[in-house]
Amino acid sequence: MRKTDLSGVSCPIARSLSDIGDWWSLLIVRDALSGMTRFSEFQRSLGCAKNILSARLAKLVERDVLTLAPASDGSAYNEYRLTDKGKALRVPLVALRQWGEEHLFDADEERLSLVDKRDGLPVARLELHAQDGRALGSDDVETRTSAP
Incomplete structure (x- = not known):
C-alpha cells in the first residue's frame, strides 16, 4: 500500500508525519537520542529486519534527521548521528x-x-x-x- 505524500499540505502535524512519522523511524530517533550511532546497535535495540532498518535509516538521512559519518573510533564502520533537525525531535x-x-x-x-x-x-x-x-x-x- 502506497502512502499519501503529505509534504505539501498546510497542517504541520501532517507534514511532520510525512517526513518522519512511521513508528520505526521514531524509535530509531529515540535510540539515537539515547546515544546509539551504529546500525548493529539500532538492530539489537529494535529487533527489526535489516532491510526495514536500512530503509528507515536511509530515509532519515535523506530527510536530514540523521547524517552518516565515519566512525569516531577510527574503525571502518559508519555512524548515524543526529542533525539539529533530529535533535529537535x-x-x-x-x-x-x-x-x-x-x-x-x-x-x-x-x-x-x-x-x-x-x-x-x-x-x-x-x-x-x-x-x-x-x-x-x-x-x-x-x-x-x-x-x-
Whole structure:
C-alpha cells in the first residue's frame, strides 16, 4: 500500500508525519537520542529486519534527521548521528512518552523513566503556555490558518 505524500499540505502535524512519522523511524530517533550511532546497535535495540532498518535509516538521512559519518573510533564502520533537525525531535518524543505514561500504563506497572541527569528526578510534565506564560489547557487553544 502506497502512502499519501503529505509534504505539501498546510497542517504541520501532517507534514511532520510525512517526513518522519512511521513508528520505526521514531524509535530509531529515540535510540539515537539515547546515544546509539551504529546500525548493529539500532538492530539489537529494535529487533527489526535489516532491510526495514536500512530503509528507515536511509530515509532519515535523506530527510536530514540523521547524517552518516565515519566512525569516531577510527574503525571502518559508519555512524548515524543526529542533525539539529533530529535533535529537535526530543521535545515531541518526550510529549509522546508522557502521553503514553499517563494513558497506556497501569499505576503499578514497571516502565522506563526519563530523568534529569544531574539529580535523577523525573522530568517535569510538558505543557502548553501562552505568550504571557500562563498554562493552556486543551480548551484554551484552536487551530487557525496563518499567513507566512
